[in-house]
Amino acid sequence: MTxxxxxxxxxxxxxxxxxxxxxxxxxxxxxxxRLNDNKVLLVELPKHREEISVEEFxxxxxxxxxxx
Numbered sequence: 001m002t003x004x005x006x007x008x009x010x011x012x013x014x015x016x017x018x019x020x021x022x023x024x025x026x027x028x029x030x031x032x033x034r035l036n037d038n039k040v041l042l043v044e045l046p047k048h049r050e051e052i053s054v055e056e057f058x059x060x061x062x063x064x065x066x067x068x
Contacts, residue, residue, distance in 0.1 A: 007049050010058050014065070016041070023048065034065070041065055 008018050016032040019040065030043045043064045049057060 004049060006054050007057055010054050011061065014058065014061060016061070016065070021049075030061075 004021075011018050011030070011032055015035050017035060018030060018032050020031040022029040022031070026047065028045045028048050030045065032041050032043060033039070034041055041064075043061050045052070045057070045060060052060070
């Protein structure tokens with residue numbers, strides 16, 4: 001089983017708290033709480049978390065939350 005703790009910790013470093021992860025056939029959607037304003041964000045990843053590196057994951061999440 002893949003260790004998803006590193007992805008959860010990466011979200012925390014970005015000021016987010018992971019609420020849910022929706023696993024679809026070919027991608028993940030993460031529901032996260034932005035701690036500075038308590039806004040809930042949906043971050044759609046292009047593929048499953050375990051298929052991308054933590055650094056790439058951080059870059060994807062960062063780009064998605066900056067547009068919101």
